[in-house]
Amino acid sequence: MPDRLSVRALFFIALAMPFVGCNNLQVDEIAISPTSQSISVGQTAQFIAVGLTGHGGNHPGTVSNITDQVAWTSSAPAVATIDAQGVATGVSAGTTTITATINGYTGLLGATATLTITSSSTGVGTVSGIASLAVIPGSQAVQSPGATAQFIAIGTSTTGVTVDLTNQVAWGSTSAQIATIGATSGLATAVGQGNDTITALYTNPGGGSTVTGTAAFTVTSGVSEQFTAVTIIPNSQSLSASDQTGQFIALGTLGSNGTEEDVTDSPQITWSSAIPSIATVSATGLATGVSAGSTSVTAELRNPDGSIVSTQANLSITNTPAPEPLLSLTIIPASITVNNLQDTGQFLAIGTFSQPPTTRDLTNSVTWLTSAPNVFPVNSNGTGIPNPGIDAGVVTAYGTGSATIIAEELNPTLTNNSIQTATATFNCPLILPTPTTAGSCYPGSQTNGLLATLTVYNEGLNTTDWLVTAPSATGTPDVIHCGPGSPGAGYGGSVCVSSYPVGSAVILTAPAGAGAFGGWSVNCTTLVAISAAGPNSCEVFLTTNDTVGAVFN
Secondary structure, X not given: OOXXXXXXXXXXXXXXXXOOOOOOOOOOEEEEEOOEEEEEEOOEEEOEEEEEEOOOOOOOOEEEEOOOOOEEXXXXXXXXXXXXXXXEEEOOOEEEEEEEEEEEOOEEEEEEEEEEEEEEEOOOOOOOOEEEEEEEOOEEEEOOOOOEEEOEEEEEEOOOOEEEOOOOOXXXXXXXXOEEEOOOOOEEEEOOOEEEEEEEEEEOOOOOOEEEEEEEEXXXXXXXXXXXXXXXXXXXXXXXXXOOEEEOEEEEEEOXXXXXXXXXXXXXXXXXXXXXXXXXXXXXXXXXXXOOEEXXXXXXXXXXXXXXXXXXXXXXXXXXXXXXOEEEEEEEXXXXXXXXXXXXXXXXXXXXXXXXXXXXXXXXXXXXXXXXXXXXXEOOOOOOOOOOOOOOOEEEOOOOEEEEEEEEEEOOOOOXXXXXXXXXXXXXXXXXXXXXXXXXXXXXXXXXXXXXXXXXXXXXXXXXXXXXXXXOOOOOOOOEEEOOOOOOOOOOOOEEEEEEEOOOEEXXXXXXXXXXXXXXXXXXXXXXXXXXXOOEEEXXXXXXXXXXXXXXX
């Protein structure tokens, strides 16, 4: 074979091109993939033939799947046979050479591969269960809407046999605004500019397991998905003229499915105040009172095609001195990553004030928002009353990717709508399982877990002598032993994590002398009256992964 393309390069280039017949084409080069396989007696294996046309020179040529255009032969039919579609069947133990030939541009062209047959049998005509699925190539890019690209699904059985499953998998596209794909053909068609994920799903016969494969598909030009509306939260605020500030948040609505995105500080948005002498607004939506009066705040969101959607909110400025504000709002942890679909993560909202108690758990009083409500919804139904099973700030993974989680809090000492905000991230990364790795967030990963993870944080300002302890589910002491007040090697740390059986009731304790204690987060029920000197304890019921905060001042 000429040196212009290796067999492997030729194969992968071919898989990036639409399948075309070669009845009227004269092929310059031919290759078989894979170059070797091993199966048992009675099993089948798929071979694929690809050809390059273009007749040399400076032309790049065309690479095509010619599996059904070549003549397939086996050097030892008593060992294995092969049909006109490149499907080989093991007959008896041994090794045979598989050959594909075609009448090419320079004459008869051929390529070979090796097939080994072992003596064990799983039944004539059958292939053992598919253990993994690969979409080939792993990424493709086209320039404009209407362009197509072919993807192929190759399955690998538990015994290492490869099978072409392109027409047996269920194909899908994560964004129909970027690309569509034939449900059983694997042929992707560009719709609009952007990055898409192509998925292939195969279910083993007889109600067996499901395996998936993914690939990236990029459309480099065309029209991006457009925003159809923008909303300002809150829609009205009242601030003091003494330079009091208030944050506005802008949520853009995408036309395809109504998903809202936080576009507050996006380069596509422009903020403005109708009367800057009354109030100004920054490029990030932060309004500042200047003088008494009323004005409107406008958010204009510009789409890539030049169209604009906009909305307004009302802003009143008074001469009343600004009351003591909520100084800051923080979400802990700053990021949560889960491994299975339908897994959850608990976020806590912590406020800091200028007057005691300076640190307060605001989880059940804030408003929770998510940038991906259809994929990563967040609960915002806290009642403010500590009780078992409280679930404000809980995010659930119904898909893969990541989302920005937002907490908004009205200043509780104000009669207006000035708000503080904080953000965190929630992730469910798609990692396909392999024979040696568990994978994460793939379809079928949503099996109910037997264990829940408990994470303990210090919410307060004390960083010197705080301490929280908890026993194991069977009573072993100090499985959780967290904080700089911990005696002994291996203890300490600002965050403690431990696993418990789902349904466990875990009692957390802040011993006497472990800093000035200020309280527990609302999802941990207080067992004794809070005492600054301690000891203090609370109980949390674990139905899923949970986060508990302890305030040490």
